[in-house]
Amino acid sequence: MLEESECESDFLLTEEFEKRYVLIHEHYFSRNADYWPIFKEPGMAHIIKSRFDGLQSEDRLADYPNGSQLYSRIRQECTIPQKSTVPNPEEMDEMLLFTGALCKNWENPASVENVVTMPCDPAIYAAMIGTLSNPNLAYKEYCGMGEDMEKYVIRQMATLAGYNPSQATGIFTSGGTFCNLYGYLMGIRKSMPEARSYGMGYTHDYRFINSKGGHYSNTTNLSLLGVNLKNKTIRIKVNKNNKIDIKDFELQLESCFRLKSVVTCIMLTMGTTDTFGVDEVKPVYEIRERLCEQYGIKVLPHIHADAAIGWSMLFFLHYNFATNPLGINVVTLHGLERNVELFRQIRYADSFTVDFHKWGYVPTTSSLVMFKNKDDLKFLENDPENFSYFEDDIQGQTHLQSTIECSRGGIGLFGAYGALKYLGVEGYQAILAHSLQNANYFRHRLHEFPGVKVLAYQNQGPSVGFRIYNPAVVEDAEAEFEFEYDFNEGEEYHQRLQRNSLWHRDIFLRRGKVGLYTNWVDYISHTAHDEKDRHCYIPGEKAVFMNPKTTFEDIDKYLACLIV
Numbered sequence: 001m002l003e004e005s006e007c008e009s010d011f012l013l014t015e016e017f018e019k020r021y022v023l024i025h026e027h028y029f030s031r032n033a034d035y036w037p038i039f040k041e042p043g044m045a046h047i048i049k050s051r052f053d054g055l056q057s058e059d060r061l062a063d064y065p066n067g068s069q070l071y072s073r074i075r076q077e078c079t080i081p082q083k084s085t086v087p088n089p090e091e092m093d094e095m096l097l098f099t100g101a102l103c104k105n106w107e108n109p110a111s112v113e114n115v116v117t118m119p120c121d122p123a124i125y126a127a128m129i130g131t132l133s134n135p136n137l138a139y140k141e142y143c144g145m146g147e148d149m150e151k152y153v154i155r156q157m158a159t160l161a162g163y164n165p166s167q168a169t170g171i172f173t174s175g176g177t178f179c180n181l182y183g184y185l186m187g188i189r190k191s192m193p194e195a196r197s198y199g200m201g202y203t204h205d206y207r208f209i210n211s212k213g214g215h216y217s218n219t220t221n222l223s224l225l226g227v228n229l230k231n232k233t234i235r236i237k238v239n240k241n242n243k244i245d246i247k248d249f250e251l252q253l254e255s256c257f258r259l260k261s262v263v264t265c266i267m268l269t270m271g272t273t274d275t276f277g278v279d280e281v282k283p284v285y286e287i288r289e290r291l292c293e294q295y296g297i298k299v300l301p302h303i304h305a306d307a308a309i310g311w312s313m314l315f316f317l318h319y320n321f322a323t324n325p326l327g328i329n330v331v332t333l334h335g336l337e338r339n340v341e342l343f344r345q346i347r348y349a350d351s352f353t354v355d356f357h358k359w360g361y362v363p364t365t366s367s368l369v370m371f372k373n374k375d376d377l378k379f380l381e382n383d384p385e386n387f388s389y390f391e392d393d394i395q396g397q398t399h400l401q402s403t404i405e406c407s408r409g410g411i412g413l414f415g416a417y418g419a420l421k422y423l424g425v426e427g428y429q430a431i432l433a434h435s436l437q438n439a440n441y442f443r444h445r446l447h448e449f450p451g452v453k454v455l456a457y458q459n460q461g462p463s464v465g466f467r468i469y470n471p472a473v474v475e476d477a478e479a480e481f482e483f484e485y486d487f488n489e490g491e492e493y494h495q496r497l498q499r500n501s502l503w504h505r506d507i508f509l510r511r512g513k514v515g516l517y518t519n520w521v522d523y524i525s526h527t528a529h530d531e532k533d534r535h536c537y538i539p540g541e542k543a544v545f546m547n548p549k550t551t552f553e554d555i556d557k558y559l560a561c562l563i564v
């Protein structure tokens with residue numbers, strides 16, 4: 001069941017790519033102490049060995065020396081040791097090593113649960129240097145050269161995204177959720193400066209706009225900001241590929257302006273977590289410009305792009321698709337080309353979210369919120385009176401007054417620097433192409449099964465969501481999904497949706513974890529909206545291919561047990 005113009009070999013790996021990838025893996029993902037001497041340290045070496053040995057193990061806890069005793073201690077002990085422990089390099093703390101060894105094993109090729117990965121070797125090394133030097137990015141005096149490195153990485157990221165590096169700025173913060181919070185807060189402070197002292201709604205009626213396909217941090221952030229989610233937040237409809245419906249967006253924005261509501265922030269998503277829907281920023285930007293002009297709106301709604309996972313596609317903005325120097329396979333090459341057209345538009349966003357700890361292979365957490373215009377940070381400035389214990393002349397040089405946090409760790413920054421430096425654009429291109437070649441191979445093979453509907457088949461992200469129907473009852477998975485998609489209130493409709501979901505859920509549970517550790521998601525897709533705007537969520541299964549260790553063989557092993 002190939003799409004038109006696709007052929008079987010378009011999904012396979014080219015010899016050229018495989019050769020190159022062996023080296024990428026060897027240099028950056030193998031924990032090889034010949035390249036990265038820190039891995040020789042006995043504690044590190046122990047953890048690495050037990051994590052790699054554990055790959056064959058069904059039960060890592062039972063196989064760990066003294067595992068059950070350590071496990072009961074970690075769960076039961078509740079006092080700090082009274083006596084100091086004298087360091088002994090021959091015998092480092094066993095609880096520490098046990099815990100490190102038995103943290104979730106992302107090095108396992110089967111680990112595809114979510115947008116989480118093993119970090120690359122250079123990022124671990126760099127993050128450890130960061131730990132050792134311990135910069136606090138709150139304030140120049142507390143971080144010294146760390147502040148200059150933050151600016152350095154921000155300039156690199158500005159250039160990568162197509163922002164002007166001398167005009168842009170950014171803030172390393174703790175998680176993509178916080179980056180999005182910065183986006184929302186920026187919108188509030190720009191459009192309702194009085195909110196800093198009086199809260200929202202003091203003089204203006206206001207609205208927030210985001211996408212129905214957006215990450216749940218949209219909701220947690222707005223809720224913590226005290227926004228009335230029901231009446232002040234407009235969630236734009238998404239199409240089958242989980243991108244916002246531009247017509248609906250325009251309609252909603254214009255209604256706000258007609259009713260004289262201030263629109264604070266438009267939060268777009270570039271790469272939804274489960275289906276990699278990418279919102280188009282340029283048309284949103286153009287509609288904003290046109291309507292603000294037409295309605296005489298002076299303060300433009302702030303456009304923030306949540307590119308927490310999607311940002312990695314920026315590495316392909318200048319890839320030579322004609323000569324394809326990495327030998328990326330045909331299907332993935334075309335997919336990347338489509339992505340590039342979308343991610344080129346990121347420069348129309350006023351700010352965007354980057355999670356290095358997701359598709360950037362940096363230890364968790366390492367997040368950066370980028371702003372196109374550094375003067376925007378002025379809107380975030382708090383009352384200087386709040387900062388009386390910092391010296392005035394040093395304050396001016398930092399983001400101190402504009403950050404939500406006080407202390408900011410530098411470990412994420414160092415990790416990001418290390419990954420960018422050592423992998424370089426080409427190293428990233430190779431590892432990202434590896435991810436997408438796996439995802440495309442998986443989509444393609446799944447699609448061949450009768451009874452399987454691959455969601456948003458054309459979307460070119462690492463996540464693959466799908467539904468499995470009972471082939472004994474459902475003749476045509478595509479038609480069945482169409483039926484489900486077309487929401488109605490009828491009893492028969494809901495029973496059929498539920499019947500299908502339960503059957504798949506049962507298969508998922510019975511199969512257990514073989515080949516790939518896929519996940520069950522309650523909202524893998526959604527139905528269309530009926531005339532009363534009612535709709536519902538559709539559950540399903542997903543796998544996310546960011547893992548540098550996963551191969552076609554792992555995928556085949558899983559597929560062999562798909563329906564049991």
Ligand SMILES: *Cc1c(COP(=O)(O)O)cnc(C)c1O
Nearest residue numbers: 175176177215217273306308309
């Ligand atoms: C993961 C994710 C977030 C949240 O980022 P954290 O770093 O987990 O806080 C936000 N948006 C999208 C699209 C994500 O995938």
